[in-house]
Amino acid sequence: MDEPLATPLRIGDWCVNPMSSEISRAGEIVRVEVRTMRLLLHLAARAGEVVSIDELLTRVWSGVIVTPDSVYQAVTSLRRSLGDDPRQPAYIATVPRLGYRMVAAVSRWDDRAPMQARISPSLTGTRRDVPDISLPTLGSSGRSSAVIGAVAALILLLVAGYWVYGNFATGRYAHADASVSVSPQSIGVLPFLDLTTQEMNEEYFADGMTEELIDHMSRILGVRVPGPTSSFYYKGKQLPVADIARNLGVAYLLDGSVRKSAATFRVATRLIRARDGYVVWSETYDRPLGDILTIQKDIAAQMTTSLRASIDGLSSEALPNTAR
Numbered sequence: 001m002d003e004p005l006a007t008p009l010r011i012g013d014w015c016v017n018p019m020s021s022e023i024s025r026a027g028e029i030v031r032v033e034v035r036t037m038r039l040l041l042h043l044a045a046r047a048g049e050v051v052s053i054d055e056l057l058t059r060v061w062s063g064v065i066v067t068p069d070s071v072y073q074a075v076t077s078l079r080r081s082l083g084d085d086p087r088q089p090a091y092i093a094t095v096p097r098l099g100y101r102m103v104a105a106v107s108r109w110d111d112r113a114p115m116q117a118r119i120s121p122s123l124t125g126t127r128r129d130v131p132d133i134s135l136p137t138l139g140s141s142g143r144s145s146a147v148i149g150a151v152a153a154l155i156l157l158l159v160a161g162y163w164v165y166g167n168f169a170t171g172r173y174a175h176a177d178a179s180v181s182v183s184p185q186s187i188g189v190l191p192f193l194d195l196t197t198q199e200m201n202e203e204y205f206a207d208g209m210t211e212e213l214i215d216h217m218s219r220i221l222g223v224r225v226p227g228p229t230s231s232f233y234y235k236g237k238q239l240p241v242a243d244i245a246r247n248l249g250v251a252y253l254l255d256g257s258v259r260k261s262a263a264t265f266r267v268a269t270r271l272i273r274a275r276d277g278y279v280v281w282s283e284t285y286d287r288p289l290g291d292i293l294t295i296q297k298d299i300a301a302q303m304t305t306s307l308r309a310s311i312d313g314l315s316s317e318a319l320p321n322t323a324r
Helices: 034-045 053-059 068-082 141-179 203-217 228-232 241-248 292-315
Strands: 009-011 014-017 022-025 028-031 050-052 092-095 099-102 106-108 187-189 252-260 264-273 279-288
Touching: 009 034, 014 034, 034 053, 034 068, 034 099, 050 053, 053 068, 053 099, 068 092, 068 203, 187 203, 187 228, 187 241, 203 228, 203 252, 203 292, 241 252, 264 292, 279 292
Parallel strands: 187 252
Antiparallel strands: 009 014, 009 106, 014 022, 022 028, 050 099, 092 099, 252 264, 264 279
16 A cells, blocks of 8 residues: 555554544553654555665665664564564564564545454354353243343343442552652653654654663662653653653653754753652753763763752652552
């Protein structure tokens, strides 16, 4: 199929909308960067075929001078957005020394045929594949009425039991959730935003900056930091700060952005208190363009040092008493 530019696509379980640069599935909406969407569309256009690194650099990064590392980083980011496992890929498979291949079914959004092809053959067999479950023949209308009455009573009993158990379980878990104490020295690092240009071609740097910072923060004794898998789940999602912090089990969230001028990388970051949404710390770091890994490591180290001085103060803050 030709590479689509505006028509929504069905890629596996996801609805892909190129116009809004969003993918959605079962009510979940994830916004992807412009360059990442181009990568997804090009792989989808060549679904089932091996697409080389050189071709991706030419087609997706046209007019931009980058290295193959940009492709690796972008594919990693795309897999995170799709929820794909590179070891058991359902969407993008790596073909060693050759490139990548889209292995998920691809079609226009209003065409469900490729999705039907994924149904297990055992579910599309003849009627005899399904066990025939039927009630025994009743000898009289009296016996029939008695059986129906017994079945109805059993159904009512099951419904009542489910209702009682559901209320008990809900109350129990709600009480347990209310009694959980969040450590004041817990910080969730959210994926940094790429604000370079309209092209957003520094997403790989922003993702690398996020992972480097998580690694450095996790080395601070006594500080709890959720791992990259938990943090990157929220990439592209528009959720309240309090909700994200509650899901991650942290008292603070650290977010940031990446920008680039002609010769400078600028990384801006801020620490947000989850309970009220106030910014309690912020800093900006400028570095001349150079080796990306060195820049990320240097900024993450300096940022961690600066934050370390504030962490002791965080532990002394009074947290809201959630347990009554």
